[in-house]
Amino acid sequence: MDYKDLQVFLSLCSCLHLGKASVQLHMSPSTLSRRLARMEEEAGAQLLTRDTTPLQLTAAGERFRQHAEQTLLSWQELRTALSTEVSDLSGRLTLYCSVTASYSFLADLLSRFRERYPLVDLRIHTGDAAESIPRALSGEADVVIAARPEQLPQELTFKAIAASPLLFIAPRAPGAVSALTRSDIDWSAVPMVLSETGLARTRVNRWFESRGITPHIYAQVTGNEAIVSMVALGVGAGVVPELVLRNSPMAGRVRVLNVQPELEPFSIGLCAPTQRLHEPLLQALWKTAVI
Template sequence: MEYKDLEVFVLLAEHQNLGVVSQLIHCSSSTLSRRLKRMEEGVGANLFDREGTRLRLTEEGELFRQHSEQALELWRQFKLSVQRQASELQGQLSIYCSVTASYSFLSELLSRFRAQHPLVDIRLITGDAAESIPHVQSGEADVVIAARPDQLPANLTFKTITTAPLLFIAPVGLQTVPELLEDDIAWDKVPLVLSETGLARTRVDRWFKKKRLKQNIYAQVSGHEAIVSMVSLGCGVGVVPDLVLKNSPLMNKVRIMEVLPELEPFAVGLCAQNKRLNEPLIAALWQTVMWE
């Protein structure tokens, strides 16, 4: 049985739900169920009692959970000892972030890191900012650059690099959204272009709920960059972090709206699993942030 199987089993034991874990490791529930069955065949015992996608550890499963955690910890300690014996840090460090984060401040951060640790191979994964936390929870990425969620999972540590205001933006030509020309904007009629998921969407939803208004959603998209594009075309009003707007080639085609109350800004930074903070590569990157 591979160490990756043990990591998946520990996630199953923690969440006890096939659906939740399948999302964390980006596979279907049926694929994960087959993987679990192969593990049970290898062990020679049922590790979970199943009820739909819900799971409950059997006695054998609890013993295997303890074994898995011990084996993974020994494996991590072994890798740490090997790395510490090397005269220079080397190995691969995987980092997940949005495209905007990759060129807004990751470039400077990695420039300093690479100057200090030239033998470390950086594997950069870019994607939707809303997927950052799941990537580090599942272990698919060693470190992620993310906005700090309202409730940070207990097994993660966050190190703030900067703060980013969250802005309402509208097309430069307000005539494409005539609702904005009124002295008293009827927000329940304004077409909105919003993120499908993520912290920005949560805070926009909360803003409308406090005002007791329904949202008139024109489009829901994946990624803040697409919001700027659609707003610049006159599709409606969007909400994006100012980091995204400042680095957008369409910045001059949208305007920032003064809206009260202002949305709570993002705290943007590095996030990693608590148990991995002492690993040399992650610790070195963490130290680079502390020098800012």
């Protein structure tokens, strides 16, 4: 069980409703339910009763809630204490990531890195997520924040820092896409807004192919952020990583569809050339990117 699980559980405790918590966490109710079941299995006890509205904490759940709060507080105190260690390491690092990754991970990572290594000059470049791995391979960036590709080039090493489910999303406005109003969705009739290339497109293509469905592609875009905006306008359904939806200003205008089976989630992390990981600057950043 990791710190993210504890944060998810505390969100559930604050909402006491799977649906509301899933919206707050930008994950499907089924994903949240399975995550709770996994936590209960690891804890060896039922933590929440699901047959009441609102949900209720069991006695074990209340003890687990206190444990989660204390653990996360201790973790934050440790991070604060470690950040006071200042190094005289100097030099320059170039980091590349998508705009979404800069919102989701960069601020926290750089805050800790700058506190420990104030003399290091960090050059940050942002752009299309699909460019991350190529930039690491070409040497245009010393390190990138990226989703782990299905086949990681052997020249690169990847360090996971977070997971992001891939979500099917639809307009929140009722009846905006008529094909989505049926209880049994005919996916061949749903206009889809998808990324033009990249890992998300590969996985959604595989999802359709495994079901013998030829998708109705309404639009293909570069970058995931535009997918949320187009879906919010009511032109169709889309597929985006959870972290993109979480940081989108249009998140309140779309809803997450409960689609089974779910798409394989992204593993997000740092990626850099393996042969350079011995370099002090890269080692410093690698150690700062705690899971």
